[in-house]
Amino acid sequence: MALTGCKSTTALEQEYSSTQVVVGSGASAESRIVATIYAEALRGTGIGVSTDLGVGDRFDYVRALESGRISVVPDDTASLLAFFQRSNAQNTPDSAPDAQKAGGETAATSDEPGAVSAVEEALSRALPQYLRVSDAALAERGQTLIVDDGTARKWDLHSVSDLAAHCADANASLVAGLVSDAQVRAALAESYGCTFAVVDVVGAPADAADAVTQGLSEVGGVTTLSPAASMDGFTALEDDHDSLPAGNIIPMYRTASLGDRQVEALNNVAGELTTDDLAGMVRRVEVDGRSVADVVGEWRAQHGV
Template sequence: MPLSPRLSIAVVAAALALTTVAACGNSDPLASGGSGSSDPNAIIVGSANFPESETVANIYAEALKANGFDVSTKLNIGSREAYVPAVKDGSIDVIPDYTGNLLQYLDKDATATAAADVDATLTAALGPDLAITTPAPAEDKDAVVVTRGTADQWQLTSIADLAPHSAEVKFGAPAEFQERSVGLPGLKENYGLDVSPGNFVPIADGGGPATVRALADGKVTAANIFTTSPAIAANNFVVLADPKNNFPAQNVVPLLRASKKSEKLTAVLDAVSAKLTTEQLVALNDSVSGSAKTEPAAAASQWVTAQGLDKPVS
């Protein structure tokens, strides 16, 4: 399974960031290198370089501070190629990740897609330097999305329901979706949805505004949009069920430096994960990326307080 469109963008962004660092000197959050601190109470929380990751990282930081940890942050690090080695060398101790994509990074041959299978395979793939705690119910994964009008007209609830209309379906997604094993080939194999090359519409924004607009305006019949996009609810779109798990599970999971994992740290992160649902993540994304334009740190602080996680975990 190649990188998702969002993560492909992140890889490019990371490369650009390295160029900027070379010019500016001090903008690299990992410039100080590995700390390797053995103090279990001192935790460095990192994030990848997109708003959802930064928001969740700030949630971890706020909850850990409330439980007496000495917390610092290194945010907007970049892609897994940058932050997984940073966890291993002690530059950071905790970072939010996604189960399916983390598994694929660690084990290129992994084929698990269902959540339980992904979790089990991921645990085995971590090696001696990495650890995770319990994944959250919150999931940011690929989905096949249609308008409410299309869903009602064709009585669609799952991707399989779309298959009889294959000849009529114009599908909008990043160009690589046409060849990805979990893209059109997977949809054909698992559900019989056979989109002809002429009906595939490449849109290079990873399920973002251009994709949303194309779907809302009827330029495409179905689109690949991430499940935590606020645009789904805002436009009354319908996410079609994927009972065969064509798209691998992508539950939010804290990735840890193994030597820093403790009962106390696990208890706090598990308490956060237990509260973090997909609906909560959509709301956080809407707050940060929607019209309110709330800073990720502020959105995280508000959420931690609202969930009662600003107090020590019992």
């Protein structure tokens, strides 16, 4: 079911024409892949659809949604919930304790397509009135820590708990952003007592992996969808306390931009797109050099969406 929330129409909605839907994305291969899948699914409903891939970071594409430059963008439930709860807490300080409490709702999305998790419900409440989300996909994006195999052998590392004793002497490269930087550090400190000697904030998971390869950092923070999470030469550490942020891929859209048929098309994608599917497509783009259009075309042919 789509999370529709409040039905009121704002000035932002009134100034935006829904005759042409624009699907935006972040700069990562993962975001561009999912945005392309959404765009093709929406075209199948008979409406005009264009894409604006690589809009920027989360702040950029939320602003683009607000202005009407784009209509739809992919993200994940955990990242969006943290982003909007933080924004709401800054705008209304008295609500900050409730926002923090809601942020602790980490129930995973059910394997039943269309089931709504506690995180999705909290996200729907946190969104501004001009934004909505539809069903979250089966595909999940989590955060994971990697070290090179040599460091894993030297320190006998298999899990984040194993790493905790070495954090004070280790440098880490983490991806910039609320979830992949601040929340990762907070989760590590709270659940594992792990605070790194130095944290280098980088732009993408590939940059974090490169820093580990080059010996600039002992630890890299990447997503579970990143090729580095399963690439030879790296050891991905088990999050044995299940504390690192993880959320399911979800489309966020301007309230007035999509009708019931379009929302249903996005929900159909949600029921087909798995973590393995998306990780495989990201690898084919980032490692094998395939085009986003090609890998999305192959996936759609297999899944009929």
